[in-house]
Amino acid sequence: MTILITGARGKVGQAVLAGLHAAGHTVRAASAKPAELTVPAGVEVAxxxxxxxxTFAAALRGVRQVFLYPEPAGIHELIAEAEAAGVEHVVLLSSSSVLGPDPEQDALASHSLQVERALTASxxxxxxxxxxxxxxxxxxWAWFVGxxxxxQLAYPDADIAPIHPLDIADVAVAALTGDTLTGRSVTLTGAETLTFRDQLAVLADTVGREIPVERITRAExxxxxxxxxxxxxVAALLDLWQAAEQQPAAIADTTETLLGRPARTFRQWAAENADAFTVQH
Known part of the structure; x- marks a missing residue:
């Protein structure tokens, strides 16, 4: 059974592909620019x-499951081709923004929402x-720190629960290789809430120097x-962060609740990516 990974150049897509391949599954990596893909030896590209x-039919031939990025362009045609090809299950990398008060009008949510609705109707x-x-x-923030x-932040005390991208990938791999998540809609977060100011303090500790934070106006x-x-x-992001200063983030499902292992922390992510925040001379 072949599993098709779309968005295989993305951080999450690459990690899903690597996890499936390491576990011995047959994986096909797909991209609009397949020549630019970097994949493990033996992995087919399309x-x-x-x-x-x-391009849909060849990419989907023999595929039973798809890991899908939320791009509404061509989604109805892609779904029709997937149905014709015998695809059984799609794991969509959606967004928690679809749960907001007016997702149809939210620039952050609309792409994911359109794809979710198209899949639900299929x-x-x-x-x-x-x-x-x-x-x-x-x-x-890396350029400024570097x-x-x-x-400079309009809402430095916006409180969120950031999730490590590799945790998302691990949950996706579990969804593609088991049945406990099949057919579910799962909101994912990290296991701790941190304001932007808190995150920058972690980064400062990681790189060993102060990172000043300045509050600026929304217009700035x-x-x-x-x-x-x-x-x-921009407006959607600032609205989200403004609301997050008023109400602390809620912890949703994590790798702890779904996979039985601790979630990776923001501090761990910071240590893994410390080079991106190195001062440039």
Missing amino acids: ELDLGRPE TLTSTFLRPDAFASNALG QAQPV AEQQLGRFMPAVM
Whole structure:
């Protein structure tokens, strides 16, 4: 039985692929640019370009399970091809943002929500993994830390429960290789809540020097973030962080509750990625 991994260039996708391959499963890695994939020896690669439905059939041939990234482009055609190919189960890397008050209008949630709804309307059995904030989001501060500049935040006391990307991958591997998660929708977090200020303190401890934190206005944050992402995405993020300053994050399912082993901590993620925060001379 072949398991297809879409988004195989992503951090989570790579880890899912590696975990399945190490356990002896037959895995096919898919990407719109398969020549750019780095995969273990013996792993098949396939082109799967959501903008080109003609690539779907070959990528799905012989596949019984799919690990899917939440891209709505071409999703209906992809589902139809998966049904025709005999795919039995899809594990979707969704987002906890779909549980928000108005996900249809939320730029963070809408992509995942569209894919969830398309899968729900299909004949495929689906498992939705809905992680909250990734620990790796802290890489957004790496340039400032590396330049020995203060990290400027509109909501430095936003309280979240960051999850290590490898924990998400481990849960996905379990969903693809067992039946305890089949058909479920699971919200995933880390095992501890940390404000952004707390996370930066952990990073400061890890790199052995102070990382100053400066509170800025929302308008200033909009201007800064707007250089890297659309305005609707900026507004959605800032709304999320503003709310997170008012209400502490809730701990949801973790690798402890789902897999019976402790969740990786943010401190562990920081130690593994300390080089990204090294001062650049």
